[in-house]
Amino acid sequence: MARQNRSEVVDATQNVLIRSLLGAVLALPYATRVRLMGRLATTVIAPAAGWRRRIRENLAHACPDLSASEVERLVRAVPDNVGRTLIEIYSGGEFKRHVAGTPLEGPGVETLHTARAEGRPVALVTAHMGNFDALRAILFSEGYEVAGLYREMNNPRFNDHYVKALSEIGTPLFPTKREGVAQFVRHLARGGIIGILTDVYNRKGAETTFFGKSAPTSTAACHWAVKHGAVVIPCYGLRQPDGLSFRLVMEDPVPHGDPVEMTQEINDRLEAVVRENMDQWFWIHRRWKPERKRKRR
Template sequence: MAPTSGRSEETTGTAGDWAQSCALQSAIWLARRLPYEARVPLFGALARGALHNLTTFRQRMLDNLDYVWPERPAAERKAIARAAADNVGRTLIEHYSMRRLGERMAQVSPEGPGWERLRAAQAEGRPSVLITGHYGNYEAARIGLITHGIRLGGLYRPMENPFVNRHYVEAVEALDSGPLFAQGRAGMGQLLRHLKGGGAAMILNDLYVGSGVEMDFLGKPARTALSTAELALRMKADLIPFYGIRQPDGVSFRVVLEEPIPPGDARMMTAAFNRSIEARIGEDPGQWFWIHRRWKRKWQGGKGMKPGLHPAALPRQKSR
């Protein structure tokens, strides 16, 4: 597969970035000496342990949970944070175990009403936009669809650490599992050409976007991008919510494609996706990545600021 991520041959960054990347790669190299069924729960356990030592991330998750579910007991919120950390760790090592993950996902039959719509669109040469979020393992779902013949590309946001970003993207490209498009003008142009050729695209739509609009997410205002729905409307493509849902054994998945969101106003379509992923979070909150600062207020020029904001809504995280 020809690289589509727009990366240059040379990667530059700070010494701290390089050290962080080396530490991560060393841990991954050691974990990959183990059988797949052992390395995945191991990384989950490591992530749970890190939650107690990396206080910034731990506090961020607990702040988010306290913000949206203050009525739940503190012990329950802490248990959700531990489960979420475990899922993040498993997802990370699964990403660096793409060949084994691909072999497993080839045995998983996609399900749900959106699956037939997606297959029909591909057979007819029509584009499809698959919308998802940081729930379960979205890469497992993407690979699962690819192993079943779907021409599925992915739009991704490059990581802040350029060294980590490089080997993270290379792990996907090594499997030849479909094109990746980095956010930006060049990546969007490549994505549009892919869609115009009858391909499908996966886009994650559950992160804070400063240029987005405030919409309700788990009962609180969260700045949300409308661009995914706008893209589907522009391309006259089905907008299909889909998920890679981790199963109780911790290493298996269901790939579920929901009913396509009816075309209409981009804001209403995006709100419909919010309700979709909220339902998934409600079913198993430990599968969502609570580590992201989803509800922070836009801080440029003081917009969105007011006295007494909850720590989860502050423009910058404060230690407590």
């Protein structure tokens, strides 16, 4: 019981600190808050949370030929994008108004329109790149209901207001629990649109690669697409040089076939986009986990 109480105290304390920081930043004008949160993530949160070390480790593993100066640039630029993305999500209606009118571009746009006109389901596959919620906001504004999956935070107090913030951009949203995933797939099977981030390590995933390194990846999205006849469209919300606006890119659909081969194509396409926008991908998370591969061997 004492251990449980300590956990509750820690959760409550963390939540108060986070809410206080977010509340103070949200009181500022939109552009100011986005820039400030980027700076705070770079100078305060990143060193305290160990992000800088993780970014260096991932870059050394995936891109060993990068120059030292480029690595140090990314150590600062990556947290900046993360901080901006977080406060944009929490800005809700202001964020949606800010990105309103941003055009969708790329060959996948016509594919999306055609699929919806035919009542065919669509799987939008994306990544922790720029800010996907900019794309989600525009799709909702154009009448497209995009169902999303979210991973629940370990701190339930923080999770409550985080999910509320995501919901302001659009619903339905489903947790990555068994019933939540089942509802998510039913939404697709009924001819709906789903948006899913595929660039995460999956212990039971297929032996695919990313940046030429082993990166086990779930093939679930491609399995669902093949089973339910859904169009698979890779798409990205890429941050523009001003740090506030976005390019909303929808690529050619991934042809149906073997789900593992489809997943590898999604990884390869994402890699190409990341190489052109290195500071916008989430180099903080543990995408490869090479130590686990060594242990399996």
